[in-house]
Amino acid sequence: MNTFKQVNISLPDNTYPIIIDLQAFNLSGLEQELTKRKIMVVSNTTVAPLYLDHIVDLFPENKVFTCVLEDGEVHKNVRSWQRILDALAEHQFNRSDLLISLGGGVICDMTGFAAASWMRGIDFIQIPTTLLSQIDASVGGKTGINHSKGKNLIGAFHQPKAVIVNIKTLNTLPEREFNAGIGEAIKYGGIDQPDFFYWLSSHVDSIKNRDADVLQNLIAKCCEFKAEIVEQDEKEQGKRALLNLGHTFGHAIEIATHYHYLHGEAVALGMVMAAELSAQLGHCDVGIRKMLENLLQAFDLPIKLDVNVSSDELLQLMKADKKVVNDQHRLILMRGLGAAFIAEGVKDSEILITLQSCLTHT
Ligand SMILES: NC(=O)c1ccc[n+]([C@@H]2O[C@H](COP(=O)([O-])OP(=O)(O)OC[C@H]3O[C@@H](n4cnc5c(N)ncnc54)[C@H](O)[C@@H]3O)[C@@H](O)[C@H]2O)c1
Helix, strand or coil: CCCEEEEEEEECCEEEEEEEECCCCCCCCCHHHHCCCEEEEEEECCCHHHHHHHHHHCCCCCEEEEEEECCCHHHCCHHHHHHHHHHHHHCCCCCCCEEEEEECHHHHHHHHHHHHHHHHCCEEEEEECCHHHHHHHCCCCEEEEEECCEEEEEEEECCCCEEEEEHHHHHHCCHHHHHHHHHHHHHHHHHHCHHHHHHHHHCHHHHHCCCHHHHHHHHHHHHHHHHHHHHHCCCCCCHHHHHHCCHHHHHHHHHHCCCCCCHHHHHHHHHHHHHHHHHHCCCCCCHHHHHHHHHHHHCCCCCCCCCCCCHHHHHHHHHHCCCEECCEEEEEEECCCCCEEEEEEECHHHHHHHHHHHHHCC
């Protein structure tokens, strides 16, 4: 029986597979990549004890080195990136060698950025181990680290050679992290996949019970949605910005609350705010916010901030985000469920009204 599904991303300079296996780290078809001389596997102190040995054992013919970083979004910074570069330097990695990420989105983003910057770019493979990184962070070539002034402010576009998903890794993922991943899945429904939104609504129990077949379908669908957008706009000159639904608000929430919320939780809160702003500006019905809130709550995701943050502070942080163009906010708003669009020139005063209403809404 075939235990894997495959989704391909076709880009002008690089076509690569996303292999989604029910029970294995499935590297079939990648033999050419694996003849590389040396491999550096980057992981963290939580994931390494669980899966690092399995990954090293996959490469009996290669020289394999490991780099284990501190766990957490607060470590997605220059220091950790420097540690990866130091390890590459110590073991004399060159352009024919390979990096592998093993972990959640934080490790995927940092490993990708190290691969993008070492010797102006070496190959890497993503092995994402959180739901969020399997459906989003490992796919599409955005790599980077945070700056104290904002999320992902330092980075590069650099596509991996492959993405290897083993659904079994989700068995060890804490529930809160799992649900945060669903926040990004709901995002695809909100952008342009209303049928998927309804599919998620009708599979809440099987998803929460981590039914492997259902999860395999979910991950494959999300990767297909993301691939379709990235294939049309690899470097975010246009349509790819839609993938930021909920993110400008979300990034500000992450920073303002000192990462009290997980990334997927902050995106959930951000989507509620985007729906509220869309309704306030007359783009969509107020019911869209309610529909989003119902599905987010079904997966125990937050729909209201429970940390004391001022609307002014959030607005200032939103200004520091990458999506401000010529001092004007460029936000992803909705004309309906599954009808997101890029709204240019949104005013501070309009955003403030939404923030105030969402911070006080009960
Ligand atoms: N590059 C992109 O396109 C993109 C897209 C979305 C999000 N992101 C980034 O991804 C990051 C969030 O990723 P995340 O939600 O995966 O967070 P994360 O990487 O911090 O992982 C969450 C937690 O789960 C642990 N973990 C990972 N796999 C595990 C497993 N199988 N079993 C047990 N524990 C496990 C991690 O060690 C961590 O403690 C953010 O930095 C965000 O900016 C990037």
